[in-house]
Amino acid sequence: MNRSPFIKTLRAGxxxxxxxxxxxxxxxxxxxxxxxxxxxxxxxxxxxxQAMAANPQLKAFSRRYDAATQRVPQVSALPDPMFQVxxxxxxxxxxxxxQENVFTFSQKIPWFGKLSSxxxxxxxxxxxxxxxxxxxxxxxxxxxxxxxxxYGYIEEAIRLTQENVELLSKLEPIIEEKIRAGGDIxxxxxxxxxxxxxxxxxxxxxQQRVSQSARLRELLALxxxxxxxxxxxxAPDIITPDGPSLAVAMEANNPGLQMLERKIxxxxxxxxxxxxxSYPDITLxxxxxxxxxxxxxxxxxxxxxxxxxxxxxxxxxxWFGKYDAAKAEALANQRSFESEYDNQLNTLRTQLTVSLSxxxxxxxxxxxxxxxxxxxxxxxxxxxxSGYETGQLGILDLxxxxxxxxxxxxxxxxxxxxAWQQRVNIQALANLPILGTxxxxxxxx
Numbered sequence: 001m002n003r004s005p006f007i008k009t010l011r012a013g014x015x016x017x018x019x020x021x022x023x024x025x026x027x028x029x030x031x032x033x034x035x036x037x038x039x040x041x042x043x044x045x046x047x048x049x050q051a052m053a054a055n056p057q058l059k060a061f062s063r064r065y066d067a068a069t070q071r072v073p074q075v076s077a078l079p080d081p082m083f084q085v086x087x088x089x090x091x092x093x094x095x096x097x098x099q100e101n102v103f104t105f106s107q108k109i110p111w112f113g114k115l116s117s118x119x120x121x122x123x124x125x126x127x128x129x130x131x132x133x134x135x136x137x138x139x140x141x142x143x144x145x146x147x148x149x150x151y152g153y154i155e156e157a158i159r160l161t162q163e164n165v166e167l168l169s170k171l172e173p174i175i176e177e178k179i180r181a182g183g184d185i186x187x188x189x190x191x192x193x194x195x196x197x198x199x200x201x202x203x204x205x206x207q208q209r210v211s212q213s214a215r216l217r218e219l220l221a222l223x224x225x226x227x228x229x230x231x232x233x234x235a236p237d238i239i240t241p242d243g244p245s246l247a248v249a250m251e252a253n254n255p256g257l258q259m260l261e262r263k264i265x266x267x268x269x270x271x272x273x274x275x276x277x278s279y280p281d282i283t284l285x286x287x288x289x290x291x292x293x294x295x296x297x298x299x300x301x302x303x304x305x306x307x308x309x310x311x312x313x314x315x316x317x318x319w320f321g322k323y324d325a326a327k328a329e330a331l332a333n334q335r336s337f338e339s340e341y342d343n344q345l346n347t348l349r350t351q352l353t354v355s356l357s358x359x360x361x362x363x364x365x366x367x368x369x370x371x372x373x374x375x376x377x378x379x380x381x382x383x384x385x386s387g388y389e390t391g392q393l394g395i396l397d398l399x400x401x402x403x404x405x406x407x408x409x410x411x412x413x414x415x416x417x418x419a420w421q422q423r424v425n426i427q428a429l430a431n432l433p434i435l436g437t438x439x440x441x442x443x444x445x
Contacts, residue, residue: 047220048438051144054221058140061133068126076119081107097294106285106311114281117272124266131259134431137440138255142428144219145435146421151212152233153417154205157410161202164406168195171398174389187395194399198406235370235416236423238363243356246430250348253431255440257348260341267334274326278317285311352429359422365415373408381405 052058084104091098168191175188213228251257288308317323384401387393427434 045437047148048141048144048434050220050222051140052137055140055219056221058133058136061129061136065126065129065133068122068129072119072122072126075122076115078115079108079110081105091292094291098292099289100292101290103288103290104285104311106283106313108281108283110281111276111279114273114276114279117269117276121266121269121273124262124269128259128262128266131255131262134255134440135259138428138431140219141434141438141440142424144216145424147212147216147219148231149233149417149420149424151209151216151228152231153413154209154212155230156413158202158205158209160406160409160413161198161205164402165195165198165202167402168198168399171388171395175395190395190399194403233420235366235413236419238366238419239423240363241356241359241423241426243352246356246426247349247352249430249432250352251345254348254429255431256344257341260337260344263337264334264341267330267337271327271330271334274323274330277326278320278323280314280317283311283313283315285313287311348429352426355422355425355429359419359426362415362419362422365411366419369408369412369415374412377401377405377408 082105084102084106086102086104088098088100088102091100093099171191172188175183175191179185179188210227216228217224286308287310289306291306381401381404384393384398388395388398424434426432431440433439
């Protein structure tokens with residue numbers, strides 16, 4: 001079904017923003033302010049770029065990843081070396097002279113594999129946060145897109161309801177003329193009741209516009225309080241996606257699953273760390289003893305020479321209960337992430353099935369209303385108007401015909417909005433470009 005000229009052509013798929021009414025500002029004033037509102041974004045790419053650049057929750061995820069990457073060089077480095085100075089307040093007299101100072105330098109070296117395992121665990125945790133960042137990007141893009149199409153539906157509902165109010169209002173002079181000619185006044189009363197009901201629906205839709213605009217403004221982190229201009233959109237073409245292919249793509253590319261895979265990898269590395277904790281660390285040292293002048297035995301061989309030597313030390317891991325508990329803890333953590341992965345995969349499969357079913361239903365309703373019922377309802381409404389003007393039909397028949405047409409028009413645009421929303425949901429689940437334009441950040445640089 002083609003839209004009439006008041007609907008603007010959609011180029012990229014989505015564009016939107018949001019706002020709230022200022023204190024003491026009327027709804028009409030807020031709507032009028034939106035007409036001249038300078039929008040920083042206009043199409044799909046620019047709207048989503050605004051969200052990606054300004055949304056504070058997304059920035060928080062990005063900074064968590066940045067922090068995690070700085071953890072990797074910390075855990076993979078050797079412990080700080082130790083330098084120790086011992087000064088003898090009372091010198092120890094030896095054969096070669098009095099010992100005055102002892103200088104000790106030592107470096108602890110963890111057991112083989114400990115540092116590399118810690119690095120692997122930290123690296124996997126950083127990668128998990130990277131995929132969490134990707135997942136948040138998709139969540140934000142999906143929220144923005146769904147809110148946009150809901151805003152678009154409200155636009156259509158307001159437009160159609162306003163047209164219906166105007167059409168019914170134009171009938172008043174006709175009915176009043178018939179009353180002056182002796183017609184029944186009940187026709188006018190019933191018309192006014194219907195106009196009041198439709199106008200009430202219109203006022204509710206106007207308030208929904210304010211609420212939905214505010215949600216959009218929050219997602220885009222846009223300043224200001226104006227009600228945003230209407231988005232540019234149109235009804236989608238009917239497409240039937242390949243469910244099995246989408247399921248495969250979802251399992252391979254969904255960042256939520258990839259995040260849990262990295263957590264499992266990190267947990268495996270921590271199991272290795274726990275196993276290696278029961279192995280001793282090695283400490284290598286160098287000692288240098290400063291010897292004073294040999295006053296007692298100046299002719300002794302090596303008198304006054306400063307002795308030095310190397311040391312090797314190991315810690316003795318004897319608290320086996322502690323190490324066994326660490327191993328059990330690491331294993332339990334790994335099993336918990338594996339179970340979480342299975343649960344998340346089941347949840348995503350269900351969400352994909354629900355979204356595919358929702359899209360199929362929306363497509364069915366689009367075809368039903370757009371190709372079949374709407375044309376019949378428009379013809380019926382036109383016939384009812386002509387029949388009422390010629391006196392062949394009563395006011396109730398005309399009101400019922402107009403009400404049926406409005407309901408079908410609203411159902412059509414509800415189906416159009418639902419179809420777009422379900423397509424966005426499906427593409428977000430499989431980490432596909434949303435409506436062919438938006439991609440999550442690919443490189444964790």
